[in-house]
Structure formats: C-alpha cells, structure tokens
Amino acid sequence: MSDIITAGMVVIGDEILSGRTKDRNIGHLAEMLTAIGIDLKEVRIVSDDQDAIVEAVNALRERNSYVFTTGGIGPTHDDITADAISAAFGLPCEHDEKADTLLREHYARREMEYTSARRRMARMPRGATHIDNPVSVAPGFNIGNVYVMAGVPAIFQAMLDNVIPTLRTGTKLISTTVPCKHGEGTIGAPLADIQSAHPDTIIGSYPKYQDGSFWTEIVVRSRDQAKMEAAVKAVEDMLEKL
C-alpha cells in the first residue's frame, strides 16, 4: 500500500436534521474525493450548536488528513460555523480585512447596504486563508487541515473546485463493477472466501431490489491494478460456476 490520505466531513445545520432540507453535498464530496484518491472515512451531521460542531471537528481533524465542513457560514444568527471553528482551534474569531474589503466593494457595486449581518460573513479564525466563492463572493476559509465551505450546493461545489487542486492526493483507488444476477444469499459465502484470498482488495456487494427480486453489483476495489484484476477474475470464475 502506498500513501493513504483520509478525510472526514462535518455537515452543519438543523435543517438537515429536521428533514426539511435534503443534503446533496455528502454524495458530491464523496465522489470527488474518491476520484482523486482520498478516502472519506466518516461523516457527521450536527446541529447549529457550537459544542456539537467543536466536538465533531476536533474528533475528525485529529484522525484524518483533511476535514471538510459545509453549512453555517451565512449572515444570520444561526450561522455560527466561523465561531465554532475558531473555538475548536483556540483562535480568536475576527473580521478578516481582505474579506471585509471584498464584501464591502461587492455590495457597493450592487448598491446594496453592507449591513452588520452581511459583515458577519467576513469573520473567520485569525490566520485563516480564503476559499474563493465565485458565486456570491463571501469566502469560505481554510485553517490547519480544516476547509470550511458553504451549505448551498452550487456554492459548495464551486468552493470545492478551488480546494481540490491544492490537496495532497493518495494513490487512487481503482474499481471494477461485476454485475451478478444472484442475490447476496447465494454469493455471500464464496465472496467471503475470495476476499480472504485477496487481502489487498476491498470487495463489496450491493443488493439491488427491483420488481420483487434481488440482484447484486459486486465491486472490487484496490490501489493496485494487477491485484484488482486478479480478484475480479476470481469473482467472475465463481459466478460462472453458479
């Protein structure tokens, strides 16, 4: 195994936990990280509560190469992510001069008042660097190994596109999908044997339920092409015999 880079994600927002808003950022981040060879190890969804955010961010940043957060960086009173991240790092949360200028000029150009609420969006932990927001200007930020981004999917995706090229990436996990007309009950035992015989691969099986019957997708993953192919061949041989 080569260099393994891991990540955690913290999704911040009462609206996700109440079911009012359906999260669309977890799946997007997961796909993007998989594509560049970073393993997403854990996601936590927490409420707009400083203690909850601090606990989740500190737990995940200690055990992962990177942590990505979404949500809670807007201008209203329940947007407390900048405060919580500052608290997690033991840093003061203050108006960032560059962000303040950026926002002041943005609202001046649009002839809109630069309210104290809008000015909240210039706050970040001292020493943080910006994550550019090409959609609505107010920046995300990076401090330590934590990347703080917006919850609105269009803005989150635009910010993430700016972050991705700056990340140290791992050896990409490659995968092959083998469709299988049998349910998991039929292939479970032989698949476990194949997994044991191919330790440098990760073999998953995903039950699909459609029109009253089960079929399965078998996915073989590895960081090594030859090892993946050997395991795929073992799966195909097993299926042929069924």
Added chain:
Amino acid sequence: MSDIITAGMVVIGDEILSGRTKDRNIGHLAEMLTAIGIDLKEVRIVSDDQDAIVEAVNALRERNSYVFTTGGIGPTHDDITADAISAAFGLPCEHDEKADTLLREHYARREMEYTSARRRMARMPRGATHIDNPVSVAPGFNIGNVYVMAGVPAIFQAMLDNVIPTLRTGTKLISTTVPCKHGEGTIGAPLADIQSAHPDTIIGSYPKYQDGSFWTEIVVRSRDQAKMEAAVKAVEDMLEKL
C-alpha cells in the same frame, strides 16, 4: 418545555462514503422523527469497520433516547453490523432461533437453498427482539435503545414503519414557514433580535439561490403554538417594514 426525546443515527457502509451509493435514508428518518416529535440530534456515516461502528453507536446511544442504524445486515462478509452492535453492548452475537426458523421456512417455500451466507442474517445480539421485515423476511433487531435496520431504502422504510408506533414520542415541534424575498444579509440582524426576544422558539433561515439571486425561507419552530405564532407575527411585522 415538555418532554424532549432525542435520537442519533448511524449509517453504515463503505458504498456511501465512496459516493457510489447516495444515501436516501437520512432524510426519510429525519422527516419521520420530526413528524412524531423526536429530535434527531446527530448522524454519523461510518465505514464497514467494527471499531468505527462500535464507537459511533456507543457515543450516540449514551446521549440520546434512541439510536437508529441502517446498513450492514445482509448476508455477505462485509455485513458486520450484528457483530458490531453485539460488541458495543458486550453481548454474544448468535443465531436467533426464531429468525433462523423464519428464514429457513422462507427459503424452503421458494425452493432456494438456505446457505450459510443467508443463515448469517439470523444472527443478532443475545436478547434482541425482532423488527419485522415485510419485504424480504430477514429481520432487523432492537437491543437496548438501538434499532438496527436495513440499508436498502424500501426495506428500511418498511422496518421503520413497524418501529415508529413503539417509540415514546415527545411534544411535537410545530413550524411555520414565512417566505421572504430578501436575502439573508438584509434580514440577518433583525432576525437575530427576534430570536433573542422569543427564546422558546427556534428561528432558522434558509437561503435559496435561483437564477442568479437569493431569496430566503424563514422557519419558526416551537413546541408551543402561541409562542410560535407570536414569533411568526414578529417576523411578518419585520418583513413589512423592509
């Protein structure tokens, strides 16, 4: 405030963390719990790894009235939820006699072999009670305050329908949504004042971004009808003055 019942959720599965499968159970559970007055406080998505599952389940079951898990109860080698939940409770994981009989008869009726893989689905912590599975027979289970259910959405939803009527429910959180044509930057400061003046309500604002401009949904929540209505009126009065 009356009786507050809280819940945690643990979503188990590498396929969610790789982005290969998009979770559809978090939003469904969140909506169902909100509807019956249970507060979902935290969700964790963890990989098919026993230590990760045990840590998440033990953390959440200690601080919540209920914990709901999805995923990892199928017949294959990577389905380790029954083992992990047993380990979390310090109980032996064994074949449950009633589940074993249920599955044996089910496969006999369909003239399918009752393989050792299928028999894995009869395993649960000693002393667990079944959660009936009207879709594909293999039961979920309940032990202590933890409810272990399938990851396939159709099966998860059917199991949850059996669990919901057995739960102690809280005083339902009621909510009113006030649409607002202004962005959060305009309403942020007055909304914070209204929140301060109405402590027994939870006022959230949710930015919507469409066709290049922002508008906002303001949601006022409370367990008390009169307090909610008072806060809604304050929000409406504020919006009229803008």
